[in-house]
Amino acid sequence: MDSRCVILDIGGVLEITPDTGWVPRWEERLGLPPGTVEERLEDVWQAGSIGAIAEREVHEQVARRLRLDAPSTAAFMGDLWAEYLGTPNEELIAYVRTLRRRCRLGILSNSFVGARERETELYRFDELVEQIVYSHEIGVSKPDPQSFAVTCARLGVRPQDCLFIDDFAPNIEAAQEAGMHGHLFEDNARATARIETHLAGQPSAADRAGRSGSAGTYGRGAR
Numbered sequence: 349m350d351s352r353c354v355i356l357d358i359g360g361v362l363e364i365t366p367d368t369g370w371v372p373r374w375e376e377r378l379g380l381p382p383g384t385v386e387e388r389l390e391d392v393w394q395a396g397s398i399g400a401i402a403e404r405e406v407h408e409q410v411a412r413r414l415r416l417d418a419p420s421t422a423a424f425m426g427d428l429w430a431e432y433l434g435t436p437n438e439e440l441i442a443y444v445r446t447l448r449r450r451c452r453l454g455i456l457s458n459s460f461v462g463a464r465e466r467e468t469e470l471y472r473f474d475e476l477v478e479q480i481v482y483s484h485e486i487g488v489s490k491p492d493p494q495s496f497a498v499t500c501a502r503l504g505v506r507p508q509d510c511l512f513i514d515d516f517a518p519n520i521e522a523a524q525e526a527g528m529h530g531h532l533f534e535d536n537a538r539a540t541a542r543i544e545t546h547l548a549g550q551p552s553a554a555d556r557a558g559r560s561g562s563a564g565t566y567g568r569g570a571r
Contacts, residue, residue: 352547353452353510354444355499359571360515361533362441362455362473365434370427378414388413396460399484403461429466432571436471440536443543444476451547453477456499456512458489458571479503490514491522511546513539516571 359365371385386393392409395401401409411421447453455473457463459482468474479502483489486498500507507527514520520530531542 351452351505351509352450352549353454353503353505354447354543354546355454355456355503355510355512355528356444356477357514357516357519357533357571358455358457358459358467358473359432359434361513361539362437362444362476363434363467363471364437365431365571368427368431370431374414374424374427385414393460397458397483397489398487399461400487401461406461429462432460432463433466433470437536440539441471441476443536443540447543447547452503452505454499454503455480456490456495457481458483460484490516490519493522493526496523496526496528511543513542 356362372382374380375382375384389410392401392406392413396403396406407421407425410416410424411418414421414424416424444453453476455477457480461484463484464480464482473480479499481495481499481502483495486495488494488498490496496507496512500510503510508529510523510528511531512520512523512528513531513533514523515533517532520532523530529546531539533539
């Protein structure tokens with residue numbers, strides 16, 4: 349195995365996570381104006397993404413701020429996790445399994461308290477890659493440069509040897525600024541082709557044009 353490394357995002361890449369519309373449904377159910385849930389819980393979501401609040405406290409804040417009883421709070425959080433976890437991108441996951449003897453493998457994901465336990469149980473990402481770096485465990489989120497530095501350090505690799513794949517353009521740009529190669533995820537075929545190019549030690553068309561990321565629209569989320 350050489351020093352080349354592939355690092356992947358989870359939401360929108362290894363997981364297929366379409367918008368389920370759960371928040372508007374809850375606002376309608378509770379008789380709240382659109383946007384109320386985000387307004388009341390924005391700081392809770394942010395704290396949860398960097399591990400500044402425990403999962404138990406998240407439940408307490410949701411219950412208090414939305415005036416929910418215990419069963420309703422559990423149902424609300426169940427809907428949150430259903431969208432968050434989505435469904436596995438089986439094709440890409442199967443391909444990544446074939447890379448184990450060819451390169452170093454890691455995950456870097458903006459996350460939420462409780463994500464590791466749930467994703468490990470459902471998808472066994474811990475068996476797919478060598479290191480999983482979650483924002484809620486390191487205290488910073490992409491596109492913070494520290495998130496890329498921590499990931500490289502844990503994998504024992506140099507940024508210039510890494511290809512980072514994410515569905516959110518600002519995260520790709522930040523990875524490039526940190527010295528990595530980047531690919532903005534649009535579909536499995538383009539992602540696997542870009543990985544093969546990276547592992548072959550060949551510059552991509554984007555690299556030859558003076559940039560490492562592929563052109564495309566922003567992903568719908570920053571996970």
